[in-house]
Amino acid sequence: MAHDHHHDHHHDGHSHGHEELERPWQAVRTEAVESLLADLGIIDPARVDEIVRYYEEKVGPKTGARVVAKAWTDPEFKARLLANGLEACAELGIGGPETEYLHVVENTPEVHNVIVCTLCSCYPWTVLGLPPAWYKSSAYRSRMVREPRRLLAEMGLPLQDDVRIQVWDSVSEIRYLVLPERPAGTDGLTEEQLIEIVSRDSMIGVAKLPVQDQGSQS
Amino acid sequence: MSGTSQAVFEGAVDLGSLEFREPWAARLFGVTLAMSERGLFTMKDFQHSLIAAVGDFEKASCIRDEEEYYTRWLEALSVLLKSRGIMKDEMLSATEERVVERLLGLQHERHHHHEHSPGRPDVIAPLVVA
Numbered sequence: 347m348a349h350d351h352h353h354d355h356h357h358d359g360h361s362h363g364h365e366e367l368e369r370p371w372q373a374v375r376t377e378a379v380e381s382l383l384a385d386l387g388i389i390d391p392a393r394v395d396e397i398v399r400y401y402e403e404k405v406g407p408k409t410g411a412r413v414v415a416k417a418w419t420d421p422e423f424k425a426r427l428l429a430n431g432l433e434a435c436a437e438l439g440i441g442g443p444e445t446e447y448l449h450v451v452e453n454t455p456e457v458h459n460v461i462v463c464t465l466c467s468c469y470p471w472t473v474l475g476l477p478p479a480w481y482k483s484s485a486y487r488s489r490m491v492r493e494p495r496r497l498l499a500e501m502g503l504p505l506q507d508d509v510r511i512q513v514w515d516s517v518s519e520i521r522y523l524v525l526p527e528r529p530a531g532t533d534g535l536t537e538e539q540l541i542e543i544v545s546r547d548s549m550i551g552v553a554k555l556p557v558q559d560q561g562s563q564s
Numbered sequence: 565m566s567g568t569s570q571a572v573f574e575g576a577v578d579l580g581s582l583e584f585r586e587p588w589a590a591r592l593f594g595v596t597l598a599m600s601e602r603g604l605f606t607m608k609d610f611q612h613s614l615i616a617a618v619g620d621f622e623k624a625s626c627i628r629d630e631e632e633y634y635t636r637w638l639e640a641l642s643v644l645l646k647s648r649g650i651m652k653d654e655m656l657s658a659t660e661e662r663v664v665e666r667l668l669g670l671q672h673e674r675h676h677h678h679e680h681s682p683g684r685p686d687v688i689a690p691l692v693v694a
Contacts, residue, residue, distance in 0.1 A: 369667055372631070372638055373588035377667075378659040379641065380595050382651060388602060394594035401593065402584065446608075465615040467633065476584070476593075482633040484626035519608065 406475035407546035409440055410523060413473060414549065415540035417450075418528045428452060431523060441472055446519035448473070451512065453527045453551070458505055459512045460498065460551030461522040462490040468516035470523050474549060481550065491515070501552045524551040531558035589634035596641055605644055613640040 367374070383389045413435055417424040427434035431448030435441050448470060451459040463469065464487050469477040480486050489497045494511045498504070505511065514522040526548035532540060535558070547553035584590035600607050617640040618627065627633050645651040 376588040376592045377663045382659050389598040393598050397597045398590045398594040466618045479630050
């Protein structure tokens with residue numbers, strides 16, 4: 347890589363002159379902000395702990411996988427999910443205050459959906475946890491709009507020319523979730539087993555789920 | 565073909581797990597959500613601020629990793645806190661000085677088991693498969 351990611355950031359002219367400190371200036375700034383807000387009684391550090399733990403440990407792609415597996419096995423749930431993603435997720439006890447609308451888009455052999463946030467990095471946190479780093483990169487956010495077919499192919503998902511690609515931009519209050527196609531070879535799997543095969547990337551729309559060998563889950 | 569973008573993309577890291585790579589980013593994320601819970605701003609307000617910070621940065625550069633991304637997040641939160649009159653520059657600077665003092669003290673104490681690595685762990689996986 348041509349760039350060194352660990353160069354010093356000359357930010358806002360805030361230089362502390364503490365070259366020996368082993369923490370980046372962002373760590374210092376963040377701690378200062380938190381400490382100030384706690385002193386002012388505005389936030390409770392214990393609550394910050396809880397929020398971080400929740401997003402690191404409790405919510406993740408497994409949450410979205412539960413939604414997908416349920417939709418694959420329960421057509422009525424799927425209909426409700428496509429009609430109102432947030433309400434359907436709430437049935438499974440999934441949700442959170444950050445999402446205002448959740449629009450679930452279904453992949454078919456003819457239509458492939460993929461999600462992006464062109465302006466920042468909006469992501470369906472409540473169902474997928476925190477976004478992968480590449481999702482936030484300038485490259486992904488610009489190229490998925492400009493040349494989705496090419497980028498998807500580069501990411502390991504070449505699509506036939508007759509497959510229509512729909513790129514959903516999460517800039518407004520709407521968050522999107524891709525409902526991937528249920529792969530062949532999964533007829534005999536239980537909902538619990540299906541959950542295991544649904545990947546995060548398939549729910550972003552940058553991957554398809556591979557055909558499963560019956561009786562194997564590799 | 566945008567050779568630059570391509571190189572940039574290869575530089576993007578994949579989290580693999582959902583843990584924050586930078587501990588400060590986790591706190592920052594938590595502080596932001598905690599503030600919105602308390603009604604000091606909505607996540608939509610924050611999003612507007614983040615969009616502005618990202619947009620400014622991308623006029624001259626690209627976001628390539630977690631650090632660059634969450635740095636924009638930190639800028640966005642700082643701007644929002646200032647514009648809402650919640651936090652003033654002088655207060656922040658003074659607090660930062662105290663934080664630095666404290667961290668240097670801790671660092672000194674920990675000197676014997678000096679495990680901290682400033683670099684990223686070697687779990688970075690190239691996303692793009694040719």
